[in-house]
Amino acid sequence: MSSRAARLAGFSTSISPPNNLIVGVVTATSFIGTVTGNVTGNLTGNVTGNVTGNVTGNVTGNATGLSGTPNLNVGVITATSYRGDGSLLTGVGIGSTGSVNTTGIGTFGTVVATADLDIPNGTYAQRPVGVATGSLRYNTEAGKLELYNGSSWVEILLGGAVLDPSINVGVFGGGYTPSKTNTLDYITIATTGNAADFGDLTLARQALAACSSSTRGVFGGGYAPGQSNVIDYITITSAGNATDFGDLTVARDAISACSSSTRGVFGGGYISPAAQNILDYITIATTGNAIDFGDLSIIRFAPGACSSSTRGVFGGGGGPAPSYTASNVIDYITIATTGNATDFGDLTVARYQVAACSSSTRGVFGGGGGTPSENNTIDYITISSTGNATDFGDLNVTRRYSSACSSSTRGVFGGGITPSATNTIDYITIASTGNATDFGDLSVARGNLAACSNAHGGLS
Numbered sequence: 001m002s003s004r005a006a007r008l009a010g011f012s013t014s015i016s017p018p019n020n021l022i023v024g025v026v027t028a029t030s031f032i033g034t035v036t037g038n039v040t041g042n043l044t045g046n047v048t049g050n051v052t053g054n055v056t057g058n059v060t061g062n063a064t065g066l067s068g069t070p071n072l073n074v075g076v077i078t079a080t081s082y083r084g085d086g087s088l089l090t091g092v093g094i095g096s097t098g099s100v101n102t103t104g105i106g107t108f109g110t111v112v113a114t115a116d117l118d119i120p121n122g123t124y125a126q127r128p129v130g131v132a133t134g135s136l137r138y139n140t141e142a143g144k145l146e147l148y149n150g151s152s153w154v155e156i157l158l159g160g161a162v163l164d165p166s167i168n169v170g171v172f173g174g175g176y177t178p179s180k181t182n183t184l185d186y187i188t189i190a191t192t193g194n195a196a197d198f199g200d201l202t203l204a205r206q207a208l209a210a211c212s213s214s215t216r217g218v219f220g221g222g223y224a225p226g227q228s229n230v231i232d233y234i235t236i237t238s239a240g241n242a243t244d245f246g247d248l249t250v251a252r253d254a255i256s257a258c259s260s261s262t263r264g265v266f267g268g269g270y271i272s273p274a275a276q277n278i279l280d281y282i283t284i285a286t287t288g289n290a291i292d293f294g295d296l297s298i299i300r301f302a303p304g305a306c307s308s309s310t311r312g313v314f315g316g317g318g319g320p321a322p323s324y325t326a327s328n329v330i331d332y333i334t335i336a337t338t339g340n341a342t343d344f345g346d347l348t349v350a351r352y353q354v355a356a357c358s359s360s361t362r363g364v365f366g367g368g369g370g371t372p373s374e375n376n377t378i379d380y381i382t383i384s385s386t387g388n389a390t391d392f393g394d395l396n397v398t399r400r401y402s403s404a405c406s407s408s409t410r411g412v413f414g415g416g417i418t419p420s421a422t423n424t425i426d427y428i429t430i431a432s433t434g435n436a437t438d439f440g441d442l443s444v445a446r447g448n449l450a451a452c453s454n455a456h457g458g459l460s
Contacts, residue, residue, distance in 0.1 A: 209256050211258060220282075244287075250280070251271070260336065299320075357430070379391055
């Protein structure tokens with residue numbers, strides 16, 4: 001609090017220091033502890049300092065260690081100055097006749113502000129720890145009012161977590177549970193643990209795709225039932241429900257997506273009874289409908305997609321019903337341009353319903369379906385070159401229709417079909433090779449979901 005009148009009730013009824021300086025600990029209904037500075041006013045109680053004894057009336061002088069009778073602790077203020085008449089109030093009142101500047105606030109029964117109330121503020125890094133449930137502050141980086149809910153700081157208006165943009169966050173959206181869901185949940189990629197609730201998509205659907213910038217995640221397409229053209233978006237650093245973005249050029253499910261920091265590209269998909277080679281794109285920072293980009297090198301549904309800052313790569317996929325023939329094809333695009341995809345090479349195992357993630361240099365494809373129905377294969381490519389994928393290791397759980405997100409160093413695979421829906425999350429270190437390690441669980445077990453992050457390889 002700053003520059004307001006403080007009115008204190010109890011055995012100290014008026015404090016008007018000439019130099020506006022009292023430093024120490026004060027209770028709301030009486031003075032207990034140490035107060036140093038020049039004190040002028042009506043004091044009732046025991047005063048120890050330059051004035052000693054039971055004093056009633058006007059006392060002027062230096063007083064140290066003021067204790068009222070009785071000692072009623074309603075709350076504690078650590079203050080740099082107080083002004084005001086303090087007449088007959090319980091707790092602390094803040095009015096317009098003076099000012100109160102505090103460096104720390106304890107617990108009070110009532111705080112009343114007649115003009116405005118100044119609360120603590122600061123950056124993400126300055127968030128206090130060990131605070132009481134219900135504590136308030138203003139996040140100067142996020143531009144949001146925050147409340148501590150007992151476990152984390154959340155946005156006071158929406159109730160969603162306000163996430164530090166310097167922390168790498170992955171968000172998983174939609175899927176099949178075995179009913180279609182609009183669930184959004186998130187993880188902190190650098191740690192391990194279970195996913196936490198983020199909010200809801202605008203439409204419950206499965207077999208959708210996601211891409212992202214460092215601040216915004218975008219989810220497009222899917223099956224709702226029927227193929228969907230819906231695109232919606234979230235602000236990755238502030239948990240809450242998704243907002244309508246626009247429409248894909250063609251409604252379809254079993255789609256994939258990749259992105260740079262500015263542009264997202266959706267590729268492939270399925271429109272019964274045929275797989276598609278469609279590519280369309282959006283500008284992530286704006287809203288609006290997608291625009292035609294070109295075509296994949298072959299028609300297919302449910303490929304995996306990942307990217308560097310310049311190149312998007314699509315790997316694997318399946319053909320039309322009834323055979324759903326699995327493909328090992330990898331092709332690539334230059335994200336900043338438009339045009340058809342170019343052949344890159346082959347995956348180590350032909351499969352569809354594959355998940356993919358990347359650092360700025362390496363793309364990793366995990367899991368999928370085909371022969372056998374579920375696959376635990378992980379293979380990788382160097383995005384800037386062309387050529388066939390190389391074996392990386394195995395997923396912790398064999399599955400298809402998983403999803404993946406990443407930081408610049410770690411890839412995380414979440415959910416999937418085993419053949420039933422799973423809540424498994426496992427992770428890899430992208431720059432190395434080896435089997436995945438258990439990370440935690442999604443908040444809802446599901447497959448056919450999508451994932452994005454604020455730190456993937458396309459943002460480097």
